[in-house]
Amino acid sequence: MYRSYSELKSNLSTNKTSVLQVVAHYVSQIEKNKHLNAFLEVFEDDALNRAREIDKKISQNKAGKLAGMVIGIKDNLCYKGHKVSASSKILEGFKSLYTATAVQRLLDEDAIIIGRLNCDEFAMGSSNENSAYGKVLNPINNKLVPGGSSGGSAAAVKAGLCMAALGSDTGGSIRQPASFCDIVGLKPSYGRISRYGLIAYASSFDQIGPLTNTIEDAALLLQVMAGKDEMDSTSSSKPTDDYLSFEKKKNKIAIFSSFINHSGIDHEVKNGINSILSKLEAQGHEVEAVDFPYLDYLVPTYYVLTTAEASSNLARYDGIHYGYRSENTVDMETAYKKSRTEGFGEEVKRRIMLGTFVLSSGYYDAYYSKAQKVRRLLKNTMDELFEKFDHIVIPTSPHTPFQIGQQVDDPIKMYLEDIFTVLANLSGNPAISLPVGKHSNGLPFGLQVISKNFCEREMLSFSKEIVDNFSHN
Amino acid sequence: MSKVTEETINKLAELAKLEFDENSKTQIQNDLNKMLSFVDKLNELDTDGLEPLIYMNNEQTILRDDEVASDITQDEALSNAPQKDSDYIKVPKVLDKEK
Numbered sequence: 001m002y003r004s005y006s007e008l009k010s011n012l013s014t015n016k017t018s019v020l021q022v023v024a025h026y027v028s029q030i031e032k033n034k035h036l037n038a039f040l041e042v043f044e045d046d047a048l049n050r051a052r053e054i055d056k057k058i059s060q061n062k063a064g065k066l067a068g069m070v071i072g073i074k075d076n077l078c079y080k081g082h083k084v085s086a087s088s089k090i091l092e093g094f095k096s097l098y099t100a101t102a103v104q105r106l107l108d109e110d111a112i113i114i115g116r117l118n119c120d121e122f123a124m125g126s127s128n129e130n131s132a133y134g135k136v137l138n139p140i141n142n143k144l145v146p147g148g149s150s151g152g153s154a155a156a157v158k159a160g161l162c163m164a165a166l167g168s169d170t171g172g173s174i175r176q177p178a179s180f181c182d183i184v185g186l187k188p189s190y191g192r193i194s195r196y197g198l199i200a201y202a203s204s205f206d207q208i209g210p211l212t213n214t215i216e217d218a219a220l221l222l223q224v225m226a227g228k229d230e231m232d233s234t235s236s237s238k239p240t241d242d243y244l245s246f247e248k249k250k251n252k253i254a255i256f257s258s259f260i261n262h263s264g265i266d267h268e269v270k271n272g273i274n275s276i277l278s279k280l281e282a283q284g285h286e287v288e289a290v291d292f293p294y295l296d297y298l299v300p301t302y303y304v305l306t307t308a309e310a311s312s313n314l315a316r317y318d319g320i321h322y323g324y325r326s327e328n329t330v331d332m333e334t335a336y337k338k339s340r341t342e343g344f345g346e347e348v349k350r351r352i353m354l355g356t357f358v359l360s361s362g363y364y365d366a367y368y369s370k371a372q373k374v375r376r377l378l379k380n381t382m383d384e385l386f387e388k389f390d391h392i393v394i395p396t397s398p399h400t401p402f403q404i405g406q407q408v409d410d411p412i413k414m415y416l417e418d419i420f421t422v423l424a425n426l427s428g429n430p431a432i433s434l435p436v437g438k439h440s441n442g443l444p445f446g447l448q449v450i451s452k453n454f455c456e457r458e459m460l461s462f463s464k465e466i467v468d469n470f471s472h473n
Numbered sequence: 474m475s476k477v478t479e480e481t482i483n484k485l486a487e488l489a490k491l492e493f494d495e496n497s498k499t500q501i502q503n504d505l506n507k508m509l510s511f512v513d514k515l516n517e518l519d520t521d522g523l524e525p526l527i528y529m530n531n532e533q534t535i536l537r538d539d540e541v542a543s544d545i546t547q548d549e550a551l552s553n554a555p556q557k558d559s560d561y562i563k564v565p566k567v568l569d570k571e572k
Contacts, residue, residue: 093553095552095553097549097552097553190530204527204529230537234528294518296514297514297515297518300511300513300514303508303511304515311489315490321554322555325556331565331567332565332566336490338492340490340491341491341492349491350505350508353482353486354505354509356488357509360484370516371512372526373520373526375525376526377520377523411507411508412511
């Protein structure tokens with residue numbers, strides 16, 4: 001019904017609609033699209049009650065910046081008094097005792113949190129086929145995956161089940177589903193949005209970000225969520241910008257030949273990105289091909305470091321304090337082992353095992369330390385590049401969305417789905433996927449912009465120019 | 474060369490508090506060996522003289538004052554426990570007298 005918040009805002013200000021009507025609309029849309037399996041739970045009563053309160057605030061001119069904006073949250077974000085499960089059986093029935101800072105800031109501006117969205121278990125996956133609560137279907141074509149791990153978030157926004165959604169991005173989990181579902185997906189710089197209340201997967205990679213139909217809504221949500229938070233010591237104290245003041249300028253753009261000429265890339269994706277780049281050049285931007293020799297090392301580095309962090313982060317699920325405890329428990333030891341073995345899915349266990357291996361004595365230096373050094377090398381390379389360039393432009397994914405079930409048997413092939421997205425998480429840079437590509441097979445593909453650290457305003461300004469010029473929507 | 478033997482899997486499973494039956498043990502052993510030969514590629518890169526990158530935020534950590542604050546109540550802390558009584562989380566027995 002509403003592609004962007006500004007449309008709703010103007011209808012609310014002229015009394016053409018009420019927040020209550022809008023919430024009721026989205027609740028019925030969710031009901032009609034249950035087959036997509038995007039929502040794990042709809043917070044219906046809660047959302048309707050809040051809608052009444054916010055309508056009252058609007059009539060008193062006291063409403064916040066996001067009054068009535070209907071937002072879904074990925075099922076790894078805590079919202080006090082509501083269930084959260086990271087799409088895992090091990091957290092079945094768990095209720096949040098506090099609210100994530102990112103979510104709280106949305107609530108403080110009178111947004112409506114409509115429900116929690118399906119995802120890959122503990123955000124581990126690239127197709128949303130790893131959820132303990134079933135796969136999510138791509139609303140564009142129900143035989144295809146929506147991407148992952150924030151697949152429910154992307155599918156819900158595309159299908160019009162909410163106006164925007166929050167996701168988390170550890171290796172591409174916001175940008176790749178945005179590319180597969182033809183919407184905007186923003187991963188901010190590491191530390192720009194507090195991770196307090198985000199269920200941890202790999203803490204030095206994880207970032208929360210918005211999935212939206214428009215650049216303006218992505219900027220608006222970033223504006224509200226960004227900034228220092230005492231509850232997350234890794235959140236940055238750098239001042240935030242005015243992300244909604246878009247500024248047109250001539251940019252210096254780097255393109256990576258190794259990415260665009262990669263053997264696995266669909267030739268129409270390659271041509272589509274190249275053609276946009278030539279048009280940008282014709283419009284006065286400087287475009288330069290740069291040699292980036294580390295493409296084949298990105299996913300290996302990512303998997304060593306993220307599995308190590310995951311094995312440590314997921315040690316807290318012990319079957320004792322909260323969550324699932326196995327019925328086969330006989331003593332303390334079996335409580336741990338049976339609960340974890342029965343509670344975690346296959347991919348999660350695989351990653352815990354690899355992470356435990358690379359951290360174990362005898363292998364720590366060869367794998368974990370080595371990967372941390374490669375991460376330094378990558379970050380240094382990116383820092384040097386951004387002394388010369390404003391943005392890097394590459395595809396978000398090598399191809400359009402694939403069939404459900406097509407890649408589930410080969411974990412490495414699935415890991416390579418993230419080949420173009422993990423770089424921004426390894427280096428911490430902000431990155432965004434823009435819905436500008438359309439394949440002759442009728443399916444979408446995203447263009448990815450990676451920018452200088454904490455230059456989200458510049459990134460969004462450039463993104464707006466690209467979307468305004470090249471969007472097919 | 475496969476690095477991960479059945480013995481390695483047993484040791485890792487013990488460290489990670491996971492169990493694998495015979496079938497899934499072969500599977501996880503194959504998967505880990507595949508994943509390791511995939512990440513072995515990193516050895517091609519010369520990283521001499523590079524410091525491991527550990528912290529992504531290079532701002533100085535400012536510690537807050539050490540003040541007592543109450544974030545959750547006892548009832549809340551107990552509310553998600555799989556087994557509990559009015560004051561405590563109940564755990565299964567740790568030592569077996571029979572043994």
